[in-house]
Amino acid sequence: MVNLIKKELALCMHPTAFIFLSFAALVFVPNYPYEVIFFFSCLSVFFCCMMTRENGDIAFSCALPVKKEHIPLAKILVTIGLQCIILLLVGIIGAVKGAVLPAEQYVNQAGISANIVLVGNGAILLGIFNLIFFPRYFKKPDKIGVPFVIGAIVVFLLIGVFIVLRWATPLYSITLNGLNTVNTGAKAAALIIEFVVYISLSAISCKLSMKYFQRVDL
Secondary structure, three states: OHHHHHHHHHHOOOOHHHHHHHHHHHHHOOOOOOOHHHHHHHHHHHHHHHHHHHOOHHHHHHOOOOOOOHHHHHHHHHHHHHHHHHHHHHHHHHHHHHHHOOHHHHOOOOOOOOOHHHHHHHHHHHHHHHHHHHHHHHHOOOOOHHHHHHHHHHHHHHHHHHHHHHHHOHHHHHHOOOOOOOOHHHHHHHHHHHHHHHHHHHHHHHHHHHHHHHOOOO
16 A cells, blocks of 8 residues: 555655645735635646556556555545645644734634635535545546536635535534634634534545445456
């Protein structure tokens, strides 16, 4: 498994997978729907899978002395690693923003503020994308477009839901919004719940992808 992960990093990583990590700095853009940052992580998955297809990496991997079911697992684990990095960066940069800017400039008119709940929202978006994209992709590894389009549509619909919740519910507009130092317990609880959902969705995605890939005739 370790060697497969190394192979993924060496042969299948598109440059955008690392470039898009820097987009975590978009939390400094005033009045921006910050959940969109996590879509770029989804887009990098599309580019990496395209690179995998163009390089014939799936057939190459199947020729290696490894279990077939470990091939999708390695790719998803690498993706999860990158997703955790972008979530961590958004959390850190958001905390820096809260420390250096006045409280009134920290408020986001286009959605929730750049606090730890935003990180949890991002985890939900990425978990949903994993569940939609990877099982469909590993059914037919040469067909990337349709799984990505379906995943992207759902992600943007959920971003819209988060924006609506920001203005329509006191829970999001008051309790979970604003600086991390305000209502810290509620924000931390929301973050933990959302991360549990992310882990659960990603685990289901792994299991389904491994199951479907076993049936692929290369």
